[in-house]
Amino acid sequence: MTHGHPERFDTLATAADGGPPDADTQLIESLKGRLIVSCQAPAEHPLRDPGVIARLADCAALGGAVAVRVNSPQDVRAVLQRCSLPVIGLHKMPMWHRSVITPTLAFAQGLAEAGGDI
Numbered sequence: 001m002t003h004g005h006p007e008r009f010d011t012l013a014t015a016a017d018g019g020p021p022d023a024d025t026q027l028i029e030s031l032k033g034r035l036i037v038s039c040q041a042p043a044e045h046p047l048r049d050p051g052v053i054a055r056l057a058d059c060a061a062l063g064g065a066v067a068v069r070v071n072s073p074q075d076v077r078a079v080l081q082r083c084s085l086p087v088i089g090l091h092k093m094p095m096w097h098r099s100v101i102t103p104t105l106a107f108a109q110g111l112a113e114a115g116g117d118i
Contacts, residue, residue, distance in 0.1 A: 027086060027117060030066065036088065037065040039079070050078035057083040073114035080115045089116030 021029070037060035041047035047056070050072075057068045057079045067086040070079055076089040089111035091102045102108050 031086070034066040035064055036067045036069055037063070038069040039075075040069070040071045040092070050074045054078040054082040057085060057087075061085050067117075073110045073116075076111055076114035076116045086117040087115070088118040089114060 037057075039053050039056040039060060041049075041053065047053070053070055053075045057070070060068050061083055065085060067088055068079060068083065069088040069090060070076055071090055071092045073089070073091075076087050079085075079087050091107040091111060092099050093103065094100075095103060102111065
């Protein structure tokens with residue numbers, strides 16, 4: 001569900017009934033087949049700072065990305081303050097023998113409340 005700023009996106013799709021698309025459809029259609037860059041740094045990494053992640057998102061935009069994928073509500077907020085690209089928020093965490101992405105509704109709600117577009 002789109003929670004960020006859907007007015008930022010071009011209308012590239014139409015609804016099934018031929019009417020105007022909803023914001024979610026509009027955003028997803030605008031991203032299909034285009035470059036989405038993941039801007040993340042693991043804990044203890046020198047780049048692990050929301051301000052640095054936001055600057056990486058700016059670099060992605062300069063390089064032609066149409067959206068960025070970031071890990072944590074803090075990063076979502078920082079990127080939205082600095083960059084106009086749509087933000088795909090996730091919450092990556094270790095579970096069992098691998099990392100899982102946004103494993104609970106509570107994590108998804110936190111990302112949405114931070115302003116993530118997806």
